[in-house]
Amino acid sequence: MIKRLKVRAEGLRTEIMAIYFAYRDPRTPWLAKVLALLVAAYALSPIDLIPDFIPVLGYLDDLIIVPAGIALVLRMIPEEVMARARGKALTVREGSGGIPWLGALIVVIAWLVLLLILTWLVLQNIHKPA
Numbered sequence: 303m304i305k306r307l308k309v310r311a312e313g314l315r316t317e318i319m320a321i322y323f324a325y326r327d328p329r330t331p332w333l334a335k336v337l338a339l340l341v342a343a344y345a346l347s348p349i350d351l352i353p354d355f356i357p358v359l360g361y362l363d364d365l366i367i368v369p370a371g372i373a374l375v376l377r378m379i380p381e382e383v384m385a386r387a388r389g390k391a392l393t394v395r396e397g398s399g400g401i402p403w404l405g406a407l408i409v410v411i412a413w414l415v416l417l418l419i420l421t422w423l424v425l426q427n428i429h430k431p432a
Contacts (some may be wrong), residue, residue: 316391317372318345323387324379334378341371343412 318341324330325338345368376384 314369314372316388316395317376318342319391319394320384320387321372321375321379323390324383327383327387329383330379334375337371337378338375341368341375344368344371 321338322342325335325342330338379387
């Protein structure tokens with residue numbers, strides 16, 4: 303059973319990478335690109351809707367939201383684009399495998415920028431007289 307889960311997890315990683323390559327393809331519709339970006343950001347993000355330390359529910363959102371988002375994105379991207387993107391993803395997974403680190407770094411930087419903007423907005427509103 304654990305081996306089967308590992309195989310499925312590897313397949314999911316390959317699909318996420320393929321979605322990244324499809325996102326960069328000009329034939330991909332803009333709505334699919336936006337959704338692909340959101341799904342990838344959520345999959346790579348250290349912040350979840352339900353924190354992982356909550357028993358069962360913490361991992362349940364990852365087991366439902368990410369695959370559902372991937373399935374929706376896959377329906378929106380043309381099949382020929384996905385076929386080419388999957389080929390690229392398999393090549394990268396067999397080679398260097400450097401793309402996931404870049405994606406994770408981008409997501410962490412985006413969260414830090416968002417946190418800084420939020421902090422700035424809160425500090426601006428704290429010092430305003432009512």
